[in-house]
Structure formats: structure tokens, C-alpha cells
Amino acid sequence: xxxxxxxxxxxxxxxxxxxxxxxxxxxxxxxxxxxxxxxxxxxxxxxxxxxxxxxxxxxxxxxxxxxxxxxxxxxxxxxxxxxxxxxxxxxxxxxxxxxxxxxxxxxxxxxxxxxxxxxxxxxxxxxxxxxxxxxxxxxxxxxxxxxxxxxxxxxxxxxxxxxxxx
Numbered sequence: 001x002x003x004x005x006x007x008x009x010x011x012x013x014x015x016x017x018x019x020x021x022x023x024x025x026x027x028x029x030x031x032x033x034x035x036x037x038x039x040x041x042x043x044x045x046x047x048x049x050x051x052x053x054x055x056x057x058x059x060x061x062x063x064x065x066x067x068x069x070x071x072x073x074x075x076x077x078x079x080x081x082x083x084x085x086x087x088x089x090x091x092x093x094x095x096x097x098x099x100x101x102x103x104x105x106x107x108x109x110x111x112x113x114x115x116x117x118x119x120x121x122x123x124x125x126x127x128x129x130x131x132x133x134x135x136x137x138x139x140x141x142x143x144x145x146x147x148x149x150x151x152x153x154x155x156x157x158x159x160x161x162x163x164x165x166x
Contacts, residue, residue: 028112029146032132033153039164041119041127045097048117048129048160051089057163058156073104083107090114109138109145129160 037044048057052074055064062079066072072089084107091100097119106113115133122128131153137145 028134028136029142030132030134031146031149031153032130033150033157034128034130035157035161036122037119037127037129037161037164038125039127040125041097041121044119044127044129044160044164045094047163048119049094049097049099051092051099051101054156057159058152059159060152060155074101091116108148109141110135110149111138112136113149129157131157 047053051072052064052066054074054076055061060078061076062081063077064074066074074087074089076085076087077083084105086104086106087101088104089099089101092098098116100114100116102115103110103113113133113135115131118130118132119127120130133149133153135145135149
């Protein structure tokens with residue numbers, strides 16, 4: 001099933017749901033996507049590591065504003081202005097090229113969402129960027145939730161890979 005939202009194509013579609021329906025939560029889910037990048041972890045992290053840098057590398061994000069914290073929050077608005085995410089950074093390790101965050105609010109049909117973005121070396125000149133998360137899909141929307149989160153990860157990682165293509 002392909003969803004077309006925000007003008008993104010089938011491989012990077014985002015499914016954004018406007019509201020949560022009442023009901024009991026589904027079982028927890030986890031999802032991880034990785035991409036090989038033709039650059040060192042330091043170079044990749046310099047481009048994607050700042051918490052609001054997502055506006056520069058994710059095709060669905062139009063704006064990102066960051067609070068002065070604590071807690072450190074970012075508010076993301078999609079390029080079409082129809083969806084807003086508020087995310088709280090919950091961990092950061094610049095030496096390990098990693099940060100974690102959770103949703104404070106989101107239009108996705110998920111609860112208890114936490115995610116981590118990491119960059120690790122593969123060879124002297126390549127890295128692997130991994131975006132992984134855990135969440136509880138809204139009851140009855142398990143497939144939509146997984147498709148939405150997977151689409152978000154894939155769209156962002158595809159852009160990162162393209163930016164560093166040789």
C-alpha cells in the first residue's frame with residue numbers, strides 16, 4: 001500500500017494522521033532503517049547532528065525551531081504547513097555521533113515514540129547512518145503507523161545518502 005502525502009513519492013511517502021482515535025493501545029513496535037554514506041562519520045555528523053539540522057536534510061520538513069531548553073525541544077512544521085511535530089531531545093553523544101528524542105506531540109497514530117539517530121564508521125571513507133525507533137501504534141492502525149514511521153526514516157536517509165554521493 002502506498003500513501004502519498006506532502007507531495008513525496010512512493011518510496012518516501014509520509015503518512016500523517018490528524019488525530020488519535022480512542023481505544024486501547026496496540027502492542028509496541030520497533031523499526032530501524034540504515035543507509036551507507038560516502039563520507040566519514042565526522043563529516044556526516046557535522047551536517048545532520050545539530051538537533052534542528054533535520055530541516056536541512058529531511059524533504060518533508062519546512063521549518064525547525066529550537067527551544068533554549070532545558071528540556072531541549074524542536075518544533076517541526078512540514079513543507080506544506082499541514083503537520084507539526086514537537087520533539088524533545090532525551091540523549092546526545094557528539095563523540096559517538098548519536099542523539100535520541102521522543103515525541104511531545106505528533107499527528108502520527110503512535111504513542112510512546114522514542115528514536116535514535118546514529119552515525120558509525122564502515123570504512124575509512126564511508127559511514128552508516130541508522131535511524132531507529134520504538135512506539136506503540138494506535139489500535140487498529142498498526143500498518144499505518146509502521147508505514148508512516150518507515151516512510152519518514154526512508155525519506156530522510158535517502159536525502160542524506162544523496163547529499164554525500166560521490
